[in-house]
Amino acid sequence: MKIPIAIVGCGGMGGRHLLGLKELASSDMNNITLSAVCDLRRDNAEHLADDAEELLGSRPLVFDDMKRMAEAMPDLQAVDITTDARAHHLVASTALDLGLHVLCEKPLALTIRGCNRILTAQKRSGKYLSVAENYRRDPMSRLTKALLDAGSIGRPELFMDISASSGNQIIITPWRHKKNMGGMLLDGGVHNADMMLYYLGDIDQVYARIALWEKTRYRPEGDGAVSGFYQRWFGEMPESIEATAEDTLTAVVNFNNGTMGQWTQSYAAHGRGFGHKVIYGSAGSLRPGGTRNGAPPVLAHDGQDEITGSPLLDLVPDFHLDAITSNLFGADRLASYDIPFPAADRKLLAIELYELAACVLNGTSPEVDGFVGRRAEALCYAAFESSVLNRPVSLDEIESEQVGSYEAEINEELKL
Amino acid sequence: MKIPIAIVGCGGMGGRHLLGLKELASSDMNNITLSAVCDLRRDNAEHLADDAEELLGSRPLVFDDMKRMAEAMPDLQAVDITTDARAHHLVASTALDLGLHVLCEKPLALTIRGCNRILTAQKRSGKYLSVAENYRRDPMSRLTKALLDAGSIGRPELFMDISASSGNQIIITPWRHKKNMGGMLLDGGVHNADMMLYYLGDIDQVYARIALWEKTRYRPEGDGAVSGFYQRWFGEMPESIEATAEDTLTAVVNFNNGTMGQWTQSYAAHGRGFGHKVIYGSAGSLRPGGTRNGAPPVLAHDGQDEITGSPLLDLVPDFHLDAITSNLFGADRLASYDIPFPAADRKLLAIELYELAACVLNGTSPEVDGFVGRRAEALCYAAFESSVLNRPVSLDEIESEQVGSYEAEINEELKL
Missing domain, CATH: 3.40.50.720 (NAD(P)-binding Rossmann-like Domain)
Structure with a gap:
């Protein structure tokens, strides 16, 4: 059916x-x-x-x-x-x-x-x-989560999610630089936020600074892997645009389980870009797997060689991908994959679509329901509000709308 | 004389x-x-x-x-x-x-x-x-500072200072893990703090979380480059010690010039250690030179190859090391050096000693006077106090002793 x-x-x-x-x-x-x-x-x-x-x-x-x-x-x-x-x-x-x-x-x-x-x-x-x-639906994210849950690095203590890129180029589409249309720190950041919550559980508070450094952005010469989907509209992109959404965030994230989080995301970094994600725990370190590139997690224990790829599976004997993911990626225990980005992208979309239909057919609940989706967004907005208020802001304050100075002008424009 | x-x-x-x-x-x-x-x-x-x-x-x-x-x-x-x-x-x-x-x-x-x-x-x-x-007296630090002052990366926007190492080993000496004797986040952190202030100017506030993850530390099997100086006392080191000083810090640092700072320093990181320092500016990125290892800064501009070593000197025609540094390191314009760590270490100490005597002889003022030294320490303590108070703390509050809950027990023990 x-x-x-x-x-x-x-x-x-x-x-x-x-x-x-x-x-x-x-x-x-x-x-x-x-x-x-x-x-x-x-x-x-x-x-x-x-x-x-x-x-x-x-x-x-x-x-x-x-x-x-x-x-x-x-x-x-x-x-x-x-x-x-x-x-x-x-x-x-x-x-x-x-x-x-x-x-x-x-x-x-x-x-x-x-x-x-x-x-x-x-x-x-x-x-x-x-x-x-x-992002969380990628088999490499599932394996990362399984390794964490299996205690491969013991108790998580310190999480870092750092990325810096893009200089003053228009990223994919102009609206991603407009505060009132959903800037990169929300559009991109909500992925990072969801992954933090997925890997390490709920977050109490965040303290952050955000800034808009690149007030004018320019049409890029080439286009990246994702932006191919938007080729049809590329001709509509002006030579330059005025950016109104902040492009740089740096934050301290306080997880409920005590893990200390460090989150830095810049879309205005000139020179040499940089990215690093890692979770340090009481028994080792784990670099999460990639999303849509098949790169496996990398696990390390003191004084030993790094473990990555197939040997990781030995550490998670009970790890199995769900039926639809196994079907589309070709195995129910996967330690890496070699699939072009666009193909991996559409497999993850297929999984999302399949899941909703399966919920309707079977009466099950979606993994990322409205509350889970809102929570990730609340982490972003807690960071933005923190920067306005210059104090740590809790996700609960955000979800209950006790605090909302940053989003007020967007709500006004949306007549919300 | x-x-x-x-x-x-x-x-x-x-x-x-x-x-x-x-x-x-x-x-x-x-x-x-x-x-x-x-x-x-x-x-x-x-x-x-x-x-x-x-x-x-x-x-x-x-x-x-x-x-x-x-x-x-x-x-x-x-x-x-x-x-x-x-x-x-x-x-x-x-x-x-x-x-x-x-x-x-x-x-x-x-x-x-x-x-x-x-x-x-x-x-x-x-x-x-x-x-x-x-640290700041190293010729590579001087070159880094000269490159910043010459505008090689334009206006500084985002600074990252990230390091994670050491697991549960005793670092150099047991006292470095005792809060009341000066833990690593102060003993090591004050170097990082001084370099932030040196490179990017004064700091208004910091928000931080600190934690003590490794409550028991163990005598290491080998010893590092610096610890050779302490060989004579190595026999006095117990097999294990109880740590009382926090070993992990993550912070957002607000510079007066608007630069956003991200400072993460962990001495309790298991698995694979990691370190990265970089300053992003409106026109490029700069990785500071090393301290006592002769590694030159690395400069990058959009879409161009990285610049490091001798070509950096072309960008700072007025850069000259002071007389004593030139004398000891063998050149007054130095873009890298190949000197063993212990030799570089003692040259920097010689420079410090020379400078004080020169002040006495010539009536000049030392570069790192008591106020400069206290400022770096105030950044560390502002971070510690921030973690206690769960709010951003200004360096001025710290220096004026308006806020001092973290150091209170140390002062009590020192009868201060």
């Missing part, structure tokens, strides 16, 4: 999700039918429908209004929301109120208030809400 | 300073005579006098009481304080009150209150007070 869904939002991310559906359809575990596509920009919707017909063999119906789509398609069960993040709270709430299950791209909404609107709608509707957080 | 001085404190650090004096004496710029040595442990003083006789050709007088030494030697002009840091405030204040100029090993005192006692004594006495901070 297949769940009929619609993709809502037919820009670059909609196209990526279509590739995820194609990946799923090519497997023997497909549980989804793409019945419709919907976008305010009808040309985008038509374009995605064309692509879908070519990739999936049948053309989804095309809509430019979600309510009309729901009226016209009473059998539709779910939407996959890949719109501009500014619209997530409206689209997701409306979909839930229309009785549709929702898979929503991250960030769940552009602000915490937006997230809370969606969570309220979900409670009202009783429908499933899943957030399309892909 | 040579300034007669005494080494006060004849343990491992006294021995290192003697090697510095030997280095200076072997040059054609010697301005110091070692007239006496003094230690509460007379066997240590006799031992250092023996070494001095062998190295310098004449035996300094031996004392176990500084006041009696001053009475017995009316021509003595300065002391070089290399005692246990717990005694710095007493020894330095007494020396200043006895009319002696002071070169004091870092940290200036074990607590900020101790520093303030010394600064008060200095004001009263009008004598010179210099802190033996060696």
